[in-house]
Amino acid sequence: MLERKEYATILAFDVKVTPEARELADETGVKIFITDIIYHLFDQFKAYIDNLKEEKKKEATKDAVFPCVLKIMLNCIFNKKDPIVLGVDVLEGIAKVGTPICIPSRDFIDIGRIASIEINHKQVDIEKKGQKVAIKIASTNVEEQQKMYGRKFEIDDELVSHISRKSIDPLKSNYRDDLFIEEWKLVVKLKTLFKIQ
Known part of the structure; x- marks a missing residue:
């Protein structure tokens, strides 16, 4: 999933992430979301995806021409x-x-x-x-x-x-x-x- 940044994620619900796993994720470019409340996990991931979309829009603004x-x-x-x-x-x-x-x-x-x-x-x-x-x-x-x-x-x-x-x-x-x-x-x-x- 490293080819598509938005999907290079791990959603960790009510589990501990070892320091080794976190270090490996940082090295490979994988984002880890950790929470004890499932709704907060969803909100964090959605905010992350929305932020990536906005970044892509900003990058595309110079090339995209509206009709x-x-x-x-x-x-x-x-x-x-x-x-x-x-x-x-x-x-x-x-x-x-x-x-x-x-x-x-x-x-x-x-x-x-x-x-x-x-x-x-x-x-x-x-x-x-x-x-x-x-x-x-x-x-x-x-x-x-x-x-x-x-x-x-x-x-x-x-x-x-x-x-x-x-x-x-x-x-x-x-x-x-x-x-x-x-x-x-x-x-x-x-x-x-x-x-x-």
């Missing part, structure tokens, strides 16, 4: 060049800070990553379908020419999260329960759009 489709709102272009600041309507999915944004209608041109999201003058990290928010999109590549609103894209262009196979896999393995069915359907729709196998 979203954004519509630029009329008269809500606050800054046309890097960083681009726009008012958008979240048409589908989840807008999340760090999401790479591209424009499929313009040959999938990348315009940067969402650097911040603001709703009612308050910073948030994530917003879902149906919300109208202001987003700041910062360029990710300094050497590349800046993508400017009015030149590279217009108000009718939809902004879409730029997903890839590399971003879908950590999303599936770490955020499966955090996305609703309609958001997974959007992932499938975007896979077709980006021709991802």
